[in-house]
Amino acid sequence: MTPDLLSRRQLLMTGAAVLAGGASARAHNGKxxxxxxxxxxxxxxxxxxxxxxxxxxxxxxxxxxxxxKGGWEVLIPPGKSATHVATADDTVGYYCRFHPNMTGRIKVVA
Known part of the structure; x- marks a missing residue:
């Protein structure tokens, strides 16, 4: 492998490791x-x-x-964003009401 190709491969592998660790969800703006x-x-x-x-x-x-379910709901229009401020009680599973096969999980940590 050429040094340039090796550098690109290492960069891609590093990016994949970051994504796998969930670090990609946290941005520099604290959200x-x-x-x-x-x-x-x-x-x-x-x-x-x-x-x-x-x-x-x-x-x-x-x-x-x-x-x-039995809690809160955030509507996210197409091409837009929406937010929710996590509380201590927000270790929950969530889903899309319009597409129930879409699921996620929020875990509140210290």
């Missing part, structure tokens, strides 16, 4: 980001601290929700 694409939450499982903001960014052409 925990969840992308919605192709009828899925990415990442589906996130760790947050109480008081942190979760931001869902909808890249699909139709609306979705982040719905906690």
């Amino acid at each position: 925990v980001h969840v992308m919605i694409e192709n009828l899925g939450f990415q990442p589906a499982d996130i760790d947050v601290k109480a008081g942190e903001t979760i931001e869902w960014i909808n890249r699909d052409p139709f609306a979705h929700t982040a719905t906690v």
Whole structure:
């Protein structure tokens, strides 16, 4: 392998490791980001601290929700984003009310 190709490969491997570890959800602005694409939450499982903001960014052409059964719901219009501030009680599973096969999990950590 050429040095240039090796550097690119190492960069890709590092990026894959970061994605696998869930670190990609946390951005520099303190929000925990969840992308919605192709009828899925990415990442589906996130760790947050109480008081942190979760931001869902909808890249699909139709609306979705982040719905906690018996709890709260966030409507995320197509091409838009919506937020929820995590509380200590937010270790929950959630789903899209419009597409119930879309599921995610929020775990509140110290």
